[in-house]
Amino acid sequence: MALKDLFTKNQTKKKKYATIPTEAAKSDVPEGIMxxxxxxxxxxYSKELSKNLMVCLHCGHHFPMNAKxxxxxxxxxxSFEEINENMISKNPLxxxxxxxxxxxxxQKSQLxxxxxxxxxxxxxxxxxxxxxxxSFRMGSMGSVVGxxxxxxxxxxxxxxxxxxxxxASGGARMQEGALSLMQMAKTSVALKKxxxxxxxxxxxMTHPTTGGVSASFASLGDYNLAEPGALIAFAGRRVIEQSxxxxxxxxxxxxxxxxxxxxxxxxISRLDMVEKISTILDIHQPGGxxx
Amino acid sequence: MIGELEFERPVVELRKKISELxxxxxxxxxxLSSEIKKLEGRLxxxxxxxxENIKPWDRVQIARLANRPTTLDYISFxxxxxxxxxxxxxxxxxxxxxxxxxxxxxxxxxxxxHQRGKDTKENIRRNFGMPHPxxxxxxxxxxxxxxxxxxxxxxxxxxKGAYPGKAAEERGQSEAIARNLFEMAGLKVPVICIVIGExxxxxxxxxxxxxxxxxxxxxxxxxxxxxGAAAILWKDASFAKNAAETMKITAxxxxxxxxxxxxxxxxxxxxxxxxxxxxxEIEKILSASLKQLLKLSEDELxxxxxxxxxxxxxxxxxxxxxxxx
Numbered sequence: 001m002a003l004k005d006l007f008t009k010n011q012t013k014k015k016k017y018a019t020i021p022t023e024a025a026k027s028d029v030p031e032g033i034m035x036x037x038x039x040x041x042x043x044x045y046s047k048e049l050s051k052n053l054m055v056c057l058h059c060g061h062h063f064p065m066n067a068k069x070x071x072x073x074x075x076x077x078x079s080f081e082e083i084n085e086n087m088i089s090k091n092p093l094x095x096x097x098x099x100x101x102x103x104x105x106x107q108k109s110q111l112x113x114x115x116x117x118x119x120x121x122x123x124x125x126x127x128x129x130x131x132x133x134x135s136f137r138m139g140s141m142g143s144v145v146g147x148x149x150x151x152x153x154x155x156x157x158x159x160x161x162x163x164x165x166x167x168a169s170g171g172a173r174m175q176e177g178a179l180s181l182m183q184m185a186k187t188s189v190a191l192k193k194x195x196x197x198x199x200x201x202x203x204x205m206t207h208p209t210t211g212g213v214s215a216s217f218a219s220l221g222d223y224n225l226a227e228p229g230a231l232i233a234f235a236g237r238r239v240i241e242q243s244x245x246x247x248x249x250x251x252x253x254x255x256x257x258x259x260x261x262x263x264x265x266x267x268i269s270r271l272d273m274v275e276k277i278s279t280i281l282d283i284h285q286p287g288g289x290x291x
Numbered sequence: 292m293i294g295e296l297e298f299e300r301p302v303v304e305l306r307k308k309i310s311e312l313x314x315x316x317x318x319x320x321x322x323l324s325s326e327i328k329k330l331e332g333r334l335x336x337x338x339x340x341x342x343e344n345i346k347p348w349d350r351v352q353i354a355r356l357a358n359r360p361t362t363l364d365y366i367s368f369x370x371x372x373x374x375x376x377x378x379x380x381x382x383x384x385x386x387x388x389x390x391x392x393x394x395x396x397x398x399x400x401x402x403x404x405h406q407r408g409k410d411t412k413e414n415i416r417r418n419f420g421m422p423h424p425x426x427x428x429x430x431x432x433x434x435x436x437x438x439x440x441x442x443x444x445x446x447x448x449x450x451k452g453a454y455p456g457k458a459a460e461e462r463g464q465s466e467a468i469a470r471n472l473f474e475m476a477g478l479k480v481p482v483i484c485i486v487i488g489e490x491x492x493x494x495x496x497x498x499x500x501x502x503x504x505x506x507x508x509x510x511x512x513x514x515x516x517x518x519g520a521a522a523i524l525w526k527d528a529s530f531a532k533n534a535a536e537t538m539k540i541t542a543x544x545x546x547x548x549x550x551x552x553x554x555x556x557x558x559x560x561x562x563x564x565x566x567x568x569x570x571x572e573i574e575k576i577l578s579a580s581l582k583q584l585l586k587l588s589e590d591e592l593x594x595x596x597x598x599x600x601x602x603x604x605x606x607x608x609x610x611x612x613x614x615x616x
Binding site for chain 1: 453455456457459460461462463464465466468469470472473474476477492493496497499500512513514515520523524537538539540545548550596597600601603604605606607608609610
């Protein structure tokens, strides 16, 4: 008997056509009403999930949050005032299809770019905030993202208030080439100036924070914080696995991995975010005196 | 022959033919001098045609040549009394970055650069010029020392990128790069950066926050390698040649984008053809640029560097454009 005959049973069982379940079928529920948690696989009402700040009611998994949801959940109600919202990208390298992709994402995300910046308050403390949104070009940093963040840092410097940034980014925006690389330097030199003037920088890394963003402002906080389970990395896992052929631990490049290796001050659940950030801001309030 | 590339093959072949003819006339009793002269005229024109129209992909090949001069090659031609300093004082000495103190035409300076190997053995030792966090931390330590003793800093950039590996991530590759960008912004001494080979993304930029940034004519500076860009854009790394053109990674491209201050001309065919002559070209620009920067006060140097990077980037305000909501 030939070796391959051993496998005839498997061959007859083989389906003629592969059936690919749709995303909707996979979650077994009509889209929109219910959401399935990718971690614990439990199903919950989308409305309840949203009310719980997009944190799984069962296991605490943090779903991605868009910029608007973040502002609503983090900034004191009615205090947010957006700045530089009318800035949009050009196509400096004449990169094929770039403008079309931008327009598509503008429609999809209802944002002009991958970061929203503004002035507001948290727990009554005034601050300048920058919130990245990964639904726009994976939150990648091109000239506009770099410029808006730099302008926000300069605004915080001018007002003498803390600068808080929520990062979410796949890295530098390839379509803007070296110009996007240089935004890493631009934002970093602005942070240095702000820091030398005594400015407080708080960086909160959310899922995912990688590449050029992770290797610039995201890592430059006086306090480097992260949401649970967030992917935070310089080089992607697949890049490392393929080029280096090293075996990687399961929690590799998660917030928990970074905390263990001394790269973070703390991991903060989204449900505690306002309280914890308010505490830091409060301690930094000038004029504290020994009672 | 080592160091000869596809695009320059016509030149190499013609040159070979001429020398064959010369050899032949030496031994045979014929006079071919007029033919040789004609061929030499053609060679000159051919060289001009080829070397003055080097395509981006050819420059990538030149920048990656194994025998392209490295940081240590230039250090030996440009500086006296180079004293190398090792280690980041925290974890290790990363030999993918070299640095130390030296004199440049009598002026004490600190020199730092990526260092790749020229053969496999040296490349393994130097991790192919791809630094770990401790390499960047060593560089920062030396920069802070230069700041303390008021020495200008000269950085040579030549890396495919920061090393993507498990150990590098554990020790904070991102933080190490970010910290250098941040701290370089505050240095009170002149900082001059020269891209001599490949300038690969954040790993290159971590030595690149200078008052002046120069590129050798055939070097590249990019956010991602042409292969990487091709894999993402066309799902096929073999489109690297197209990506090299699209991504605008050559010295002339970056000059036009306002990322670099000037291009340092290369010896015909590439720096590897005559290292000494190439070092002389670098010396000219280094000397002129130092003379300028040494006139600036500490505050002026910091704001000069700030303004240099502050102005990079292209964007529009939505009212400028028609057809966007």
